[in-house]
Amino acid sequence: AERVVAGLRAKFRSCYNQGLQSDPTMQGAVTISAKIAPNGEVSSADIASNTGLSSSVASCIARAVRNANFDAPGGTGSTINIPVKFVQQGK
Numbered sequence: 001a002e003r004v005v006a007g008l009r010a011k012f013r014s015c016y017n018q019g020l021q022s023d024p025t026m027q028g029a030v031t032i033s034a035k036i037a038p039n040g041e042v043s044s045a046d047i048a049s050n051t052g053l054s055s056s057v058a059s060c061i062a063r064a065v066r067n068a069n070f071d072a073p074g075g076t077g078s079t080i081n082i083p084v085k086f087v088q089q090g091k
Contacts, residue, residue, distance in 0.1 A: 015060035016086045028052020029085040032065045040072040
């Protein structure tokens with residue numbers, strides 16, 4: 001799962017950068033709760049918590065997770081929480 005999440009980071013950053021255009025001071029964290037089906041497909045990705053990010057940024061991140069494919073966990077699948085944090089980069 002770590003490898004897949006690492007591969008999603010560019011998409012997460014793109015979501016955040018879009019949000020910065022409407023609110024240049026936005027920073028915060030979101031946790032996405034993803035249910036992974038036994039075959040590795042994401043059956044759902046929901047916003048478990050969101051602090052400081054706009055709903056459009058959080059939804060964009062959840063959508064990126066929903067479109068991902070994980071290694072097949074087998075059995076009844078699994079649920080993972082993916083924390084994503086954005087802070088303003090100092091100039």
